[in-house]
Structures are given as C-alpha cells and as structure tokens.
Amino acid sequence: MTERSGLRRKIWVAFILQAAAISFAAVLGVYGASAVLKHVLIQRALQEEAVHFWDRRVADPQAEVPDTYNMTGYLVQSGHVAVLPAQLRRLDPGFHSLPRAQGGSLVLVEDRGDQRLYLLFKQEQVDSLAFWFGMAPLALVLAVVYVIAWSTYRASKRAVSPVIWLASQVQQWDPDHPDVDAIKPENLPGDVEGEALALASSLHEFGSRIGSFVERERNFTRDASHELRTPLTVIRVASDMMSGDEGLSPLSRRSLGRIQNAGRDMEALIESFLILAREGDTGLPDEDFPVSDVVRDEIEKVRPLLSGKEIELEHVQEADFELHAPSRVLSVLLGNLLRNACHYTDHGKVLVTVKRGSIEVRDTGVGMSREELAKVFEPFYRGGDRRKDGQGIGLSIVRRLSERYGWPVVIESEPGHGTTATIRFPAAS
Template structure:
C-alpha cells in the first residue's frame, strides 16, 4: 500500500522534524548574531560606564585588562600614537574589526577616550556555549520526542494498516473474510479497529451468502423457468400438426408459440443480466436481418387493425456475435414501444453495417420525457395502458452488457428514432460477445 496511512504518518513526522529543525537553526543563528552584536555591545557599554565611575573616584585607575577584555585610555590632550594602529582612526561607538578579530567599543568623555576591545574568538566561543549548544540540545530533545511519538502512533495505526491490507486482498466477487474472524484477529487489534474488523467480517459473510443465493437462483431459475415454456411450445407444436384445426384455433396456437419464444428470450436476457459481468454468455454468429424480420412480424400482429405499416429496410446483411435472443429482446421492446405510441403512419427498421435504427411517426416525446426515458418504471404517457416502464431500462442494460450504444431522438408529435450501434470486433479472429466482424 504505497500511499497508506503509516507512510503518510511517517512523512508527516519527517516534515515536522525538518521544519522544527530549520526553525530552531534559524532562531539560534539569529540569537548567535544578536549575542555577538547586542550582548557584547551592551557588556562593553556597561564596562565603560563602570570604568568611568572608578576613574572619577581615582584618575589613576588603569583601563580594564582581563582574559576577555582589553582597555586603552587616551587622556584629553594626549596623542593617540600609544594605541594600536587599528584603533587610532575609530570614532565613538561600536566597531567590528573582522580582519583583526576584534569587537571594539569607543567611549569619549571630557577626561579622554576609552577603547575597550573584545576578541571575536572569545565572542564566538561564548556564542557556542550560550546559543549553538542549547540549539543542539533542543534539537536532540525534539528528535527524541518526535521519535517516541512516531513509534506510539505507529503502534496505534498498525491495527488499521493490518485491516486495510486484509481488505485490500479481497476479491470483490468472492471476499474471503476468514482472517477477520474474531478468534483469528491479532492481539494488538483492539478498540475501534476490532469493532471495524468484526463489522467487516459480518458484512463479508452477508455478501458471500448473497452471492451464493444469487448463483443458486440463477442456476435453478434457468431450469425451472425453461421447463414449463418447453412444455407449452411442444404442446402447441403437437396441436398445430393436426390437419383439421379451425383457422381461429391455429392463429391462437401460433400466438402462444410466439409468446413462448418471447418469454424464453426474456428469461435468457434476465439470466444474462444476473450473471457476473466477466462470465461470457453463450454466443454465436447470426444474421441481424433475420432477427429484425422475425420481430417485425411480431410487431405487425401486435398492431392489429391500426393504420400503421411496419417496414424493414436491410441496407446491409451484418453478422453479429452474441446470444440471438438478446437482440430479440432489445428489438422487441423498441418495436413494441413504437407500435404502442404510433396511431397512424409507419414504423421502419433500417439495418446497415454497424447499427439498427427503429423510427416511427408516433406521438414523440418532450425533452423532459426523453431525458428520463431509460429510467426504470418511468412512463412518459401514463394514460396509455401499455407497458410497465421497464422496457427501455432493460434495453439499456442489455446494450451496456454487450458493449452496444443505444440512443434516442424524438420530436413531440413527429415521432421517435431509436438507434443501436454495435461494437466492432477487435482483431481478425477474436470473438467478442456483442460485436460485429470488421469490414
């Protein structure tokens, strides 16, 4: 986990130490400079004032001459040639003679001029003891406190990091929650981390149970739903084989067969949607126009006596690699909608190399209705009794499942156009469910 919580905490502590170190180094550097130029200057001023007090009491008082401080006095009316050459031209005030390694305070009074010289080496040594050494000790104290805080934080975060690693190894489709069982949790996983682990363990078990139920339902539903449909189809085939069936009965049996085939297609489509996306459905190459003609025949029967004509225009003869019943469901829903909402005129299905277009001259849709047309249970014209509002939602889900793109265009009182764009095969021989072969 390259960007996990422990790494972020480690980076935060490192940045904290670096920033604190820089701040302390800069602060003590400033302190060292101030020590040299402010503390030493004040010290020399006080030494000069103290000397003049002693001089007023006794003019024979010699200038200061110690290990750190040297003093020179030029009394009024006397030449400054007795001074070292570097001090002769100095005016009253503080001077930093860097080349000579001296800090000089010149104090002029009526009795004469006093020169106090402090060696820079002594000032540097004192700054080391009073500024740099405390800075080093402070830095060491900060490093030690930061390290202890980091180790404590690492111990607090380690259960969460362990839990994140366990969850990160889960397969979303088959989460293995064994390691999060309460009896298998490490001893350091306590408090909120233990509660979270137990909650995830319970959630994972529920997900596993849900996946198992879904798989069992898909497996059993595939068998249980197909069995009665097969019986209905076979029974209708036997009845249609008779020689003396009245035309009305024959038409009814044919409608039963078509409804049974439609129901089988819907069951197959629902089972495909219920499976995992990475489970490839059973696909085959088939002629798109054959499916279009079959669904157009069903739509003509649905129209009854309506003054509406269903036309099929196959500009090309494309092949499609997919479950044929899926395209039956998609086209069947689009054609049923077109027939339900077209009171007169025509419904046309146009097929070319990569798409199927269903257009009608029906009542059309407003922009507001068109924006919600694919939502489940949405019905643009509730007063019309046809449908439950699931047809277009199923169409979109099936198209997304096979990489198709479905589009709707509509003008109110002028009609609606629905387009299904198929995905091309990637490569020369690769068979991708839902794709058409390359041109």
C-alpha cells in the same frame, strides 16, 4: 492496498514532516537566540563595561582601558584618531559590527567630555558563545526529537499493523467467494486486540453474510432461470398452436395476439433481469460473434409485433464487425430498442442500420419532446403515447446494460418525426 499509498507509509510521512517541522522551529529558535546573544547580551555587556571604565577613570585618571582575552579597548582624545586601527577611525558613537575582513568584532564607541572610548568584543568569542549556548543545545534537542519521533513511529506502526493486516485480508477476498475463515477470531495473529479485534469480528460477520447473500442470489438466479421460463414456453407454444386454428373469431385472434406479444415481452424482461441480477457476472460466457447475426435474429423476433400495422421493417448492412462479449447481452439490449420502436410506430418504417462500430434503430413513430427525452432512461417512465402496451422499463434496462459493457446508447427524437437510437461500440470502432 500498496505500500506506496498504505496507512504505514502515511504514518511514516507524517512523522517525517513532524520531525522536519520541529527541526525547522528549533533552528529558527537558535538563530533568534544567537541574535539575542549578539545584539542584546553582548551590547549590554559592552555598555556595562564602559560605565565601569568611566567610573574607574573618575576614581583614577590613570586607569587603563580593558585589554583582556575577549575584549580590547582604546581611549583617545576627540579628533585624534590616527593612533587607532584603520577600521575604527570612521566609526561614530554607538554600536557597530565590523565585517570579518576587518576582524569581525562588535564595537561600542562612546564619548565622555573630550575623550572617546572604543570597546571591541572579539567575533571569535561571539561565535564560540553562540555555538556552545546555541548549536550544542540545538544538536542535543534535535537528537532527542529524532529519537522520540522514531520511537513513536515504531509504536504507531505496531498499533496499526493489525488494521493493515485486516485490510490486506479483505482486499484479497473474491466477491463471489469471500474467504472469511482467515479472520475468524481463533485464526487472528496475537497482536490483534482491542478495537482491531472488534473490527475483525465485525468483518468476519459481514463477510459471512455476504457469502450467504451471494449463495442465495446464485440459487435464485438458477431457479428463476428455469422456473420462470418453463411456464412462458408453455404459453408461447400453446398460443402458436391456437393461432393456427382457422375457426377463431376476429376478437379471439386479437386477444391471442396480445397474449403472444405479452409473452414475448415477458420472455425479454426475464432475460434482462437475469442478466442484470448478477452484478459484474452475467453467468454468460464471453464469445466472439458477428453483430449482423444478432441483428437479423432480433429483427425476426419483433416482426410479429408489426402484424396488422402498415409498417416496413428494413435492415441495412453497411458494415459488419465482431464483439467479444456475451451475445445474449446484445440481443437483450437491441431487442428492447426494437420493441420500443415497433410499439410506438403505427405507420411508416423501422430501419435498422449496421455501421462500422455502431447499430442504429430509426423509426417514424410518435417521437418525444425534449422534456420526455430527458427522462427516457428513468425506470417506469413512458414517453410518447402512454396508451401503448409496455412496462416503461425497457430503456432503463438498456441504459444499465450499456453502462456495464461500455456500449453507450444515444437517443435522439422529435415529436411527430420519430426516434433514432444508436448503440456505439468504441472497442470495435
């Protein structure tokens, strides 16, 4: 787990976004409060000041218009605007906001009889009020929000640190030899407690079980490799010796041939299963080998399957190339395709062509329909003539091996016109 995509970074990003969202909301709130202060409270103050002035004017016709630090007033006869500052002369009754170039004041113009009252509230005072009643509280609120967010982040970081530590330990495990001692309860850091401690205990138990399973599977693979091959070797040697007996009847020879074919198929199946038994590790060393050598060996192995059939097994070498992989894997993969071709071909030809970056196995057998071709890689599915010998898992093994090693296999077929299987090797193309 990298820091870039880790849990700690995600928490940090979440708190940053949260703080940004709160800041944005606070700024909008202060901006709205400033608008209320400017367009509601001050307008209300100007209206009340105007009412108060007109009341004083009724009581004392000589009452002066307001002239204070915050407010300036003018009272003129309607139509006599020459005595007013230039920026006020064209204003109609109502509220107005002057640009800053013209003083930036908020202005109330009100008529009473033949007199017109102008009240100006200075913009500087509006800005000062907006600052002290808006920006100052905003700065204080944001400071509190940031302190709380940082404190919460630190607390969250401490809370998830045991989980992150556990994840790093598990990430370092070797699938074949998981080191579970590091997360034993007695080896855990002091801050691992509660749910993290329960998780660590579960992971320790799980890792221990994985280790046991891996060891059991390794022992089975080793024992099966020896114990299953030994009796098959005895059967193969004994059947080969029996085939040299000239006194065998035709029926016995046919039965012996079936025994030999079944033994070869069983050897190939055991080899395939042992390779597939270890996920990600075949137990076979990688090596650089020429593909043509494996092709020739597998062709010779399947020739006995064509005994008694009018079939020509032909090998065409258009190119040769090397692979870096266990050679036995290619032997198993190609052997399954060749046995399939031989089983389902009664006359004609089985042609193996080695091209640059590919191996093609073409036969003139019974072929398959489109529906059969769609299911050809399913385990235990047998297309074409189901009376033929076979277990129906050869192509399933081919698919699994091809996917593991990145050697795609493409099969094309047409009923009555045979089948073509092509193994491609992208790295060698």
